[in-house]
Amino acid sequence: MKTGSILQRxxxxxxxxxxxxxxxxxxGTVSIFGLIFGVAATTSSTKTVLIAGASGAAAAAVxxxxxxYLDAETTQDKSDANRQxxxxxxxxxxxxxxxxxxxxxxxxALSAAVQNDRSAADGLLLALNGAAKERLNPVEQALWMxxxxxxxxxxxxxxxxxxxxxRARIVSGIVTVALLVGLGIGRAQLxxxxxxxxxTETVALGVGAAIAGVAIGVLIDxxxx
Numbered sequence: 001m002k003t004g005s006i007l008q009r010x011x012x013x014x015x016x017x018x019x020x021x022x023x024x025x026x027x028g029t030v031s032i033f034g035l036i037f038g039v040a041a042t043t044s045s046t047k048t049v050l051i052a053g054a055s056g057a058a059a060a061a062v063x064x065x066x067x068x069y070l071d072a073e074t075t076q077d078k079s080d081a082n083r084q085x086x087x088x089x090x091x092x093x094x095x096x097x098x099x100x101x102x103x104x105x106x107x108x109a110l111s112a113a114v115q116n117d118r119s120a121a122d123g124l125l126l127a128l129n130g131a132a133k134e135r136l137n138p139v140e141q142a143l144w145m146x147x148x149x150x151x152x153x154x155x156x157x158x159x160x161x162x163x164x165x166x167r168a169r170i171v172s173g174i175v176t177v178a179l180l181v182g183l184g185i186g187r188a189q190l191x192x193x194x195x196x197x198x199x200t201e202t203v204a205l206g207v208g209a210a211i212a213g214v215a216i217g218v219l220i221d222x223x224x225x
Contacts (some may be wrong), residue, residue, distance in 0.1 A: 016136060017144040020068055026202065027064055029183065030209045032057050032153040033176050036189050038213025040160070040169050042221040048136065049160045049168075057153035064149045069142035089222030155179050173210070180206040 012022070032053055039052045095107075102110070180224040184199030191198070 003075050013140055013144070020144050021148040022183060022190060024061075024064055024068070024145040025152035025179075026183050026187070026205075027061060028057065028149035028152035029176060029179055030206050031060050033156045033172075033206050034213035034215070035210030036156045036160070036172065036208040037169070038217035040165065040172075041214040042217045044165055046160050046165050046168070048167065050157065053153075053157040053160070057150055057157065060153060061150040065142045065146035068145035069138045072136045072138040072141040076138065085139050122162060125156060130136075143171055154178065176206060177203060187204075 035056045036049060036053045040049050040117060043049065100136035156172045156176045159168040159175065163169075163171060180203045181199055187193070188195040188198035189203060
């Protein structure tokens with residue numbers, strides 16, 4: 001397979017999983033940021049912080065991977081079931097029209113008008129279903145979630161690998177907030193939202209998780225002292 005073809009497939013895969021990637025990175029960053037700072041606030045042992053962070057990151061990434069797979073598969077199955085139900089009979093079409101907000105008289109009249117014209121019935125069903133969405137590959141979504149979640153979770157952890165714990169706390173906080181800013185910008189672009197508001201929300205979630213982690217860690221440490 002040519003390099004250009006591989007790169008194109010990779011770009012398409014990233015585009016299809018963009019929402020999953022951003023969600024996975026946000027989850028990995030926020031959850032492990034809180035965990036790391038909760039542990040680091042109550043110990044001077046780098047080893048303890050690393051064990052807690054690495055095990056938490058691995059467990060969270062695998063859990064989110066499973067969730068992404070099940071979500072994509074369930075969405076796909078639901079879409080298939082809806083289309084099969086829509087195609088099953090005129091009565092099904094009538095009920096779909098009722099669900100769309102038409103009166104019983106209007107839905108019966110439209111169903112009767114197209115019941116002998118398959119092309120017209122298919123067109124009406126297409127309008128009810130909306131534009132067909134590209135099918136998501138559950139395995140692809142799950143793998144991107146695993147990668148994104150674990151990669152982002154590693155960011156708060158890595159400073160504790162290379163630096164003394166006092167300096168690692170500071171560096172970890174700085175690089176994690178920088179990552180949260182980047183994720184906020186990514187969320188804003190994907191959702192076409194206000195950048196400042198979205199970045200503020202994303203950073204606030206991460207900082208809130210860190211504060212909660214520290215508070216719980218200190219509370220438990222003092223209660224067991």
